[in-house]
Amino acid sequence: MTIVYFVLPLEELGPDRPAVSWTLFALTLMSIALLLFLEVRDVLTDRPGTRPGVALPLLMCLSVLVFSGAYHALAREPGEFIGLTTRVDALYFTVTTLATVGYGDVTPKGQSARLVTVLQILYTFVFLTAAATALSRWLRVRLTARGREGKEDGAG
Template identity: 70%
Template sequence: MVQAAGVAAMVTAYFLLPLDRLGPDRPALSWILFCLALALIALLLLRQVVHVLLDRPDVRPGLVIPLLMSLSVLVFATAYQALAQHPGELDGIATRLDALYFTLVTLATVGYGDITPHGQAARLVTVLQILYTFVFLTAAATALTHHLRAALLRQRGPHRHDTPTADADSGPE
């Protein structure tokens, strides 16, 4: 429930925050913010992955990982929206919804072809998104799955189905 509220708040902020100052008017600021945001999210995701691998009981990867994954999607969507303001970079992105759509289509490796990165900067961001997905989002999703599986096994407790029955313990007659 908390994750859904957090994701809803982030998506609402994505659509409402004034991001007009990013893009071709301030390319240095745009690239710095983009790189810093991705680096920070990557570090936080890797921290969660390590905590899951170390089986730290005091962390909440089920809460944090989905929020960080959602935030990374929104960072890429914001970058695409900013790039689309420069003619010739991204054909087909006119709105923030278009940018979010393209981000999710790229993330899912569907690639409908209705939005295409033509400029070098747009292609660079697309390549970065693919690599970021392979490394960070895949590791985070794997860690989250591992964490959830371990939590389910702990909930089952000693009533597991693979315990020997009395017939198996009686031995040969």
């Protein structure tokens, strides 16, 4: 996914095509959110055949890359960002925002950049936190079950 992020023609998006850019961003983010919701639901209801150990981390990483792509495209508009010029800068800003670290070296100045940053924070609170919680629950259940199996095998 990261390789695709670095080779996608993101330069085609941004200020030159705002309608396409915003539509693509919204549709992609809503699709990932729906997939995350469905995976979390499947984990919480113990649906057979659920593979959250694969799906949830991939969807979480994809979310980060979507926001990074949006920031990279937005940065092409003068005045939207200070300190964000490359895809690595965009990925760095996305991760520092996700981690709530915020070093201050990349700053959203324009209204669109601030809007996407607020959306990322809200998206993280709702979807990525739910996904991480579901994934940790799934792992805890699996590890507890393996621990019981090991004790039963050893006690037999």
